[in-house]
Amino acid sequence: MEGFPLVSVSMILPLVGSLVVLFAREELSKWIASIFGGLVFALSLLSLLFFDFSKAERVQFEEKYPLIPELSLNLHLGFDGLSYIMYILTTLVSLVAILWSTRDHQISHRLKEYYIWFLLTETFLVGVFASLDLMVFYVFYELTLVPMFFVIGIWGYKLRLYSAYKFFIYIFVSSLFLLLGIVSLAVQHFRQYGKFSFSYFDLLNNSYSLEFEVFMFLLFFIAFAVKTPIVPFHTWLPDAHGEAPTAGSVVLAAILLKMGTYALLRFNIGLFPEASVFLMPIMVLWGIFTIVFASWFTISQSNVKRFVAYSSVSHMGFVVTGMFLLNAEGMRASITEMFAHGLTSSALFMMAGFIYNRLHSFNMQALRGSIKFMPVFALLVAITGFSSMGLPGGSSFWGKFLTIVGAREYTLLLAFLVIVGAFFSAVYVLYLLKTLYLDTKEESRLVHFTDLRGFKLTAFLLVVIPMFLVGFLPFLFFAFYDPYIDSLLGHILSKALGG
């Protein structure tokens, strides 16, 4: 695959798909979207053979096209280990979302538009993770808003308009701070090197006073804290997730939130190591606070989608805590958790959508015992639940366990706080499983339920199988980002602690 423009092909394929959908007959659109989604996923799997894991800290599949040479603005694309695993998550979840939509009752009108928006989202998401130029990153980061705005607003549930506005306004406004931060870095580069640059690698060399660095850190942080989201910036998320159609929630939770955490790790920590070290205690405690509070919110939800949404916030708390521990275990935990949460949140939202299609309700109490008549579904939901809870062998185990290990490197108390967080996040999963499996009620109207099969089963399996992979063979995943973490820690050491 030497010289093969993997990134641009992965971005262009969905774009071509959306054009084909535009000009094809409406009833064909879901097939076309599935085919193109599958092609991109296959391509990402195929590219695994050509990724050099021993040099995963370096950018591979690199491409560079000049946009404004005077400002050193380039469409500079490529993957290192961290972005590469996000790319694979993106192609996987996009395919899952499209496959799920083909059998979703909610998606019965304006099919062409629907699939066009989904394919475009995939293009933009690959762009986000592949961008090595901050301005280009920003462009893709913002672009993902537009399709999601329409997906929530057109195909969502009752309060869809309100939620779509809220989603767009929150993230758009917060990312204006990011824009200001990005251009300020370019200006700073100009002051130090005599030329503007938006290139990540150029900006890594900038040096700042601590005050300025903290200011820049905060500009970036506002945007990513809202996107991630961290309590108290999370209020857009339950609305957006609660009202979006199933596939929309899947993409939102599994990938869009990861844009925030990915960017926190790569940009906030990478570009502002000194500020990160300086603010580390606050960030770690903030992460733990997010875990605990979001867990409480989760348990108090009666709407199953909002339940899963809040649980996502709590998981993001782990991701933030882990990365701001600023040690190898913490970062490893953080990235593993990002991937793991992508899988479990997809499955949990599909669970909610699946039940809604049968019961027309998201009310937790209405679901009691429903699962009894759908053994395959029941099994997969149980696996997902335990996985998400952090049971050994499940995907979230390594995220949580390694966060505790990472925290223990500092103090026992910090590790204890993380354990408290982990405890709370286990509570809500158990509560969900209890409601679904152990509570019973009149069963006559549930007895006709058909089990998962066909496309929906495929979609479910596509995320459930990797959960075991993460749980049992975590080293496969560590191989992606361990070299990256080493180089990042080296960078922090040299910049912030003077070597």
Added chain:
Amino acid sequence: MEQIIRIEYPDLWLILPELVVLFTGFILFSLDLLYRRINHLLAISISLIGYLLALLLLLLNWGMEGETFYGLYKRDSFSSLMQAFMILLTMALLGFNYLYYRHRRSLYGEFYYILSFSLIGGMFLVSSYNLVVLYVALEGVSISFYILTSLLRSDFNAKEGAFKYLMLGGLSIALASYGAGFMYLYSGSLDLRYILTHVGENHYFLVLGLVLFLIGFAIKIGAVPFHFWLPDAYQGAPTPITAYMASVGKLAFFAPVVRLMPLVQEHFAYAWITTVGIISALTMLYGNLTALVQKDVKRLLAYSSIAHSGYIMAGIAVAEVIGLKAVIYFLIAYSLMGFGSFMVLALLERLPGWENRLEQFSGMRSSTPWLAFSFMVMLLALLGVPPTVGFVGKALVFMSLSFERLWWLALVMIVATGLSTGYYLRITALMFMKDSRISSGMSVSQTEKSLILLITISIVLLGAVPIILWSFVSSSAENLFMR
């Protein structure tokens, strides 16, 4: 002693495009005098041929530099760039006006030659440092605009708008000329470059003159608190003329201020940054806050135009070359977005019962999908969503603010943009997420359709591939700074 008068023959080559436009105007004027009922197709053709010729001449002599008429007139890359866009937008306007005016039963021959005269005024306005030339050009554009605004003779709103415009326009001209007088008193010259580099006594004459002069222009560009005429004039004017005022008008009225930027950098930098910064902040906030509560979309876009004056002024506050680049880019960006969005309204006004009310946009997607899509792109561009020209403009303004460390103004801009999200999104959501209230699409000519799509494409293309416009903007800004 015998005084030696140096006679300089004007280099007409430098103002050939202007002469062509002027000549076109006179032909149209004569035709209108000779034939009481002018053939509109003929008038449009003559206009188009004239403008196209002027544009070709501009392009042929691209990069030409020089002054003529004893330094009254200057051709440089900045003026060429501005003029090229002015001519292009005027040509686009001609593609829309006929059906609009026929529908409103207000077809008059004077439209064509007055349009020419306003264009020539604008072209002169962007190419001079001389106060008298600026004054005459300003009058040329303004008087044409008053007439164009009132061209719907039977429409009360148009007359009201034109009247308000005339009154405040008169005030602005008076202030500007009064300011020019003081500046002359200070320096004994009418050339802005000389005035601002001159070291004389009575410094306060200069300051007073400059302030009055700038207030005159602040009225013209609708900066708060001198903006009162703008919403009424924009709303009352025939919609294609509103589009014209928002695009060509903005380009023309901002140009002399842009020319001032490099000049103030040496002596007035601090006062300039503070004053322009505060006016810009007020303009952004006021424009967006007021737009947020509008129910009439034409008025809403008028307020959005005020807000955009604020964004552009934020760039002007940074009297550095990077600020200048941002301003020129944003000016051109806004001229495209403003022109396009008002033109969409002009087309919609053909629907029976259409009053530009917000709720009438519901479900536009199902009746005229192409128009809804184009309007969406324009609105998102006005909001500053990438990859559109509006985004590049905003990013460049942010960059220049960061360059000058004007963090407070940048934060105001973020708040203002946040406010604007509300109304741009509301229209977008109405068009795409609500059920249709429009029974059928309107009759639109192929020319109009292609023009709207062309503007939409250029809004995206110039944003996604910014280098196309950037190189021109960059070189003309650097050129202005080098003097």
